[in-house]
Amino acid sequence: MEATASLPSAPSIFEIHEDDADVILNTSDDCKLFVHKLILRKASAVFATMFDLPQPAPSHNTSTSFLDMCDLPVVPVSEDKAVWDVILCMLYRHETPSFASIVDLKVVLEAAQKYDLEFITQRIEHALLCPLRAPWDPLDVYALACLYNLESVAVHAARATLALPLEQLCAHELHAVPAAAFQRLLAYRLRARDAAAGVAGLSRVSMATGAAWPGGKLFKRIEWLPRATYTFFACDCGAGGVECAVKLGSDVHMLSGRGYWRAYLERAEAALKEQPVGSVVREPALMVPAFKAAGDCYHCRHHIYEDLSEFVDCMAKEVDKAVAAVPLKF
Template structure:
């Protein structure tokens, strides 16, 4: 080849050129041959639908279809298929299928995944389908056990106050350091701060139970915790055991006495409840100590009783937390 020769590169063969994306047709009822428009999802699924139904469901679609052609909007049809105008949308097929099924007189499927619910709510807001929020509230509520903070974030973002309150209560079951979710991008600083304030109020109320003594008198509370009404007596008995029993470190006026392990347990649980106000903390097996009673205590039938004691405390903590007002988050 001479110095002045120009190298000619071969053209790519047809087999190496990028193929157009395959267009798929949606299943019934969105394959109706009598439809008058096609909505195409972002993943190239065509839904053959009726303008009239879309007008009734969405004010955005209603405005679009009332404008003369060509439509000066991002929802304008830019091609045709099967003789019908095609409108390309940003939503994927799953999201679009749910919204259309909700709009049509057909059964609407249940949604379990929080991410899917979020995408549908985003689309509902975009197209002005406000009534869809209430329909999805039940699906969103069912996700609180798997992702309480995520549900809280989504609910506050879309103004679903009842669901947000439910999620806030369920979030108390998680330690503060485990409050995380993939949906945190929907959570505003205002809502998160309100959630932390609510959690702090619950922690204060729950922790205070460990320093109260009114619940010691419950009939199901083990009698191993007693008031020393006089020298050498617990209640009506004359039993006293300096080896096993110590005085209450907080309420000295009533002179409650119990094994030291009880007071240590209450102190530890009270500290933990401040940041994690939930009955699961009280019932945590790792916190419950053992008490080996002396011979006199065993003879007096003052057995351990920790299981009953912790159950009573858990019920009191649950009741105390339930009394804390849940604020408005939205």
């Protein structure tokens, strides 16, 4: 069951009748909020249309109730005071509150879309895109973005889910992830996984034609390095090396990568299939075995830390670039 909203309902400045207020919002919990037509009209096409309709004449009755004495039009709204407090604070003061839960944010977003309050929707969208303001579960954010058609938020959140293994993906607060949206997310994760793993992965090619061939020789093509003078290319130690082509500008350098470097690439590829984010390739569990193996070679041991660290940084950036290029079908 979805959690319920828990927006704070403190006394509000809008409950105080200012002389220049010209309309009253009557909330679902029967609070009267004194507001200004001009503000609502500018912010909302729904209110603008409503205020353009012929308004009932003031009652001029003999009642002594406070509302009747105000002589202002009353607009009933189906949200409670807490929701309208947030909306009005955002409209009047341009303050975006710190929402305690994504369900709180959802009820405000629901009202913003109902009344066509574009400014409110944009501010919430901005808050959801700011990681410091949005500490929520990425799947919750993705679900919310799909429900309210916030494409940039959906893309951002889908990418954030990549840091979590599939079995840890769950929406903690929203339990209304539409099946089709979830399916699109899974398809996106598969494409992101392939793109990330492809940066580290070796391929098999026919050495005669250079074309991909399952029965061919292991080969690595790299087009994202600033140089080709790394010790794992320059040295000829150890076994299990792999042919590679390193493209620098318009030149292609045919090199042989050392066995410990190839083993690192294989570990990185496996890790990226689990978690397709660039930072994964810097994990000590992936790099330390390469440092240890290179330590057995007199030449490599002097250069491996600096060289592999630089290589790994370049690869992490390339992984993030490859994943960022994967489209989310929204």
